[in-house]
Amino acid sequence: MNSEDLLYAMALQHIPNLGDTTSKKLIAKLGGAKNVFKEKRSNLLKIDGVGQVRIQELNESRHFKAAEEELKFIEANNIKVHYFQDKNYPEKLKHCLDGPIILFSKGNIELDRRRVISIVGTRKISAHGSSFCEEFIENLAVLDPVIISGFAYGVDITAQKAAVKNSLQTVGCLAHGLNQIYPKSHKKYMAEIEKNGGFFTDFWSTDNFDRNNFLKRNRIIAGLSEATIVIESAEKGGALVTADIANSYDREVFAVPGRPADKYSIGCNNLIKAQRAHVLTSVADLVYILNWELNEKQQSVQKQLFVELEKDEQKIFDFLKSSGKTELDLLALNCQFPTFKTASLLLNMELKGAIRPLPGKLFEVI
Template sequence: MTEDQIAVLALVRTPSVGSVTIRQLISYCGGAEKVHRSDYKKLIKIPGVGDKVARSIIGKHGWTEAEKEFERCNKIGAKLTFYTDPDYPKRLKPLYDSPVLLYSQGVIDYNVVRTVGIVGTRKITDYGKSVTEAIIKELAPYQPLLVSGLAYGIDITAHRACLKNGVPTVGVMASGLDVIYPAVHKRTAEEMQANGGIVTENPFGTKPDFMRFPARNRIIAGLSDVTIVVESAKKGGSLITTEYAQNYHREVYAVPGNLGSTYSEGCNQLIRNNKANLFSSVEEMAHDLQWVLGQTEPKAPSRYDKPEGELVFEGFTQDEGQVLALLKKGGDMQIDDMSWQSGIHLGKLATLLLNLEFQGMVRSLPGKKYALI
């Protein structure tokens, strides 16, 4: 782990400093280490940083916890992945609410060509079990990473079916790595680490409090190209995952169920309200998504996987495209000059640059300068 990564971990453990603020700090200061070396006057000028946050950073309040966390990760063989790392999930990076830090155990490649999320009720029926197992079996030839939540019901059925069919799978947890929930799934979680693993944004010792599950669901949705809901009640937690998936512009499929079945009401409702595609088979879903068996690369490059030396503007907003064009023409530029030349208000421009930095398009430099990557 580099000094800069330890500095990021210290920011994560600093009281009153959230994920958005951490990105803002790093963007303005040009690196996590430089954040810690900044004085009060500089910190207080950064948008979103108030007196309390500035004093917490200056007081080094997060360093002790960061050092303990780092030692514990080394002890149990856990990995820390920061949003500035090359292997951070590219599907999460551009999201406004993506985690700054992920803790994981296992062998996880977040950036495989295809990822699929499977979610559903904890009170699984025989129908839900058989459908889930059939989906995993049919998915196996496409070599996706299967993402779920390690919970009772549909989640654990999907993970175990992946183990049986050789499909890499990752369980996203609402607790710390050392608090497997539910505890009866600990053995499965350990088996998953040979071909996938477990991941969380929460530090060691975190209990799976109710409020942490929606946050966990956003990571499942964010990691997945497509989310499949197998069974869900009208107000099931799976519907929260689908809301996130829709907000992230990801595909959602729902398995239809019998009329009158409590645990199909949520799926039928999603289909009826045009919030999910009707799932009939993996083959039809693969056709919709233009998946090709044996294809190891995407059919077309994504906006995050641009060819060397080529800048792809497709998929960006007009303002983002204007900023990218300015940087392409002028090279390294100060944010004040960019604001003057583009006519974009400084506050809005700072947000645009931050979003473009998350997307891997620009990098921040000392002196409030920015450059294309």
């Protein structure tokens, strides 16, 4: 995108209440941001979602002045610009109607042909939640995914620190311009994250810091990812908003179940009960639902790290390992379990990646 086209696109983004969805509609209809400003008022009024007030804003020179100043800031601070029609715009975000027309980034972000997941949750993460998050990402490292989060307190920073520790690329999506950082205490993590990852935002350096920005930011977290994982959440919270947005984008959502009495498990449990999230207890659950193809090394590590069998599951696993392919009823008979229980155990073991079903109700160890 040349500098003139970028200026017009920035001016369009600066118009209040126009929105990314309407802006994209105008650009698609008229062939570019510049053409939106040049088009006759009568023709603009024929486009759905465009009213008199918005058209009037197109004549305001202040939008171009603001765009020129922001471009100076961008150039002075080595900020990358991603226009929604350009190749450097994140591919998964291109498929989101309300994705920003322009995204800004810093660091060394590389999302092309990568597995990308987001991890979100409460800012008041428990010791159990922190331990689960860290262990989950450690076990996930062999699959080399990109970890997306919001760089906030709690689950977000726990996930991103764990990603850095395990040499995974991680990206923080910010609810403000790249001239500041929130929370300030997380500034010490920025350099390490920018070495292998970085930061995305669609906010300008002149945008006011507002709580509503966080909700708007959540669409980028969900849009960048093929799956969103909620580690812990109260009955209400920003993580649940991100999960809802991910569902609206037809992306997979996972939630870590917890005890009903735990305040920060209620949100996750409700997602699962409402069938708006898959149960996540191990990396195997993620691999299975997303149907990730594993190379030989990854399969080997998966068996070592991901398969944690219960006592009854282990009994079936040991029998299959020694006897080879076995039919369901014969498994139930030899392991001395009712058939219905055996079928349930086999399903759990399949989800964990320990066994696989074969035609004719046969099962074997992977």
